[in-house]
Amino acid sequence: MTELEAIQARHSVRGYLDKPIAPETLKKLREKVGQINGESGLHIQLMEEADGVYGSPISRLSGWRNVPSYFALVGPEGPKLEEKCGYYGEKLVLYAQTLGLNTCWAGIFRAKQVWAQIGEGERLVLTIAVGYGATQGKPRKSKTFQQVTELKGEAPDWFQKGVEAALLAPTAVNQQKFRFTLDENGEAHLKASAAGPFVNVDLGIVKYHFELASGRTVK
Numbered sequence: 479m480t481e482l483e484a485i486q487a488r489h490s491v492r493g494y495l496d497k498p499i500a501p502e503t504l505k506k507l508r509e510k511v512g513q514i515n516g517e518s519g520l521h522i523q524l525m526e527e528a529d530g531v532y533g534s535p536i537s538r539l540s541g542w543r544n545v546p547s548y549f550a551l552v553g554p555e556g557p558k559l560e561e562k563c564g565y566y567g568e569k570l571v572l573y574a575q576t577l578g579l580n581t582c583w584a585g586i587f588r589a590k591q592v593w594a595q596i597g598e599g600e601r602l603v604l605t606i607a608v609g610y611g612a613t614q615g616k617p618r619k620s621k622t623f624q625q626v627t628e629l630k631g632e633a634p635d636w637f638q639k640g641v642e643a644a645l646l647a648p649t650a651v652n653q654q655k656f657r658f659t660l661d662e663n664g665e666a667h668l669k670a671s672a673a674g675p676f677v678n679v680d681l682g683i684v685k686y687h688f689e690l691a692s693g694r695t696v697k
């Protein structure tokens with residue numbers, strides 16, 4: 479499975495099989511985390527045991543079960559920290575999907591149960607559960623191309639492909655509060671269309687999907 483195929487196949491999965499991630503797969507995930515941290519300056523950590531992190535009554539009520547492992551998204555505090563966590567975290571999500579794993583982003587979790595290293599000046603922004611899903615999840619409602627774009631004329635093919643992939647991106651509470659535009663030089667821009675929980679994390683996630691599918695960068 480390619481990353482583009484992973485965009486289509488991925489859905490949030492909150493219930494997992496009671497099965498640890500295979501050692502060779504963990505090794506691949508650790509290598510990917512190292513590569514991403516090198517590229518981004520983040521301090522993301524793969525936590526092999528998720529004991530209790532998703533065990534609160536509210537998590538259980540919303541279907542969280544048997545999460546074996548998770549990524550702790552930690553990084554140096556700064557204005558772009560949340561967006562960076564979104565962008566690079568989604569790289570891990572899609573990579574995990576290509577390895578036959580399932581994931582779910584989680585802004586709600588028991589921070590006190592997270593044993594990740596958080597250095598001076600760093601912050602734990604959120605987590606991503608990872609493991610073998612009890613199911614593959616399912617498609618959900620989505621905004622339309624028109625609802626998330628503001629255009630003067632016809633959009634080029636690469637822009638349409640990018641927005642379609644962006645609409646498949648996970649966002650907090652499925653809020654999809656983002657807007658794509660094209661400037662007079664034909665360059666794509668992305669911004670939040672309203673306030674909302676983790677909206678800057680969402681922007682990073684959506685940006686990664688758009689860039690992957692369109693082959694262009696977004697400002």
Ligand SMILES: Cc1cc2nc3c(=O)[nH]c(=O)nc-3n(C[C@H](O)[C@H](O)[C@H](O)COP(=O)(O)O)c2cc1C
Nearest residue numbers: 489490583584585586618648649650651652676679
């Ligand atoms: C930044 C962020 C935070 C999220 N936090 C939670 C959470 O705390 N609990 C939860 O059950 N799902 C959480 N989600 C998952 C979203 O509810 C899910 O991505 C959205 O409903 C879209 O569904 P899909 O991922 O299957 O496309 C989060 C997603 C994102 C992107």
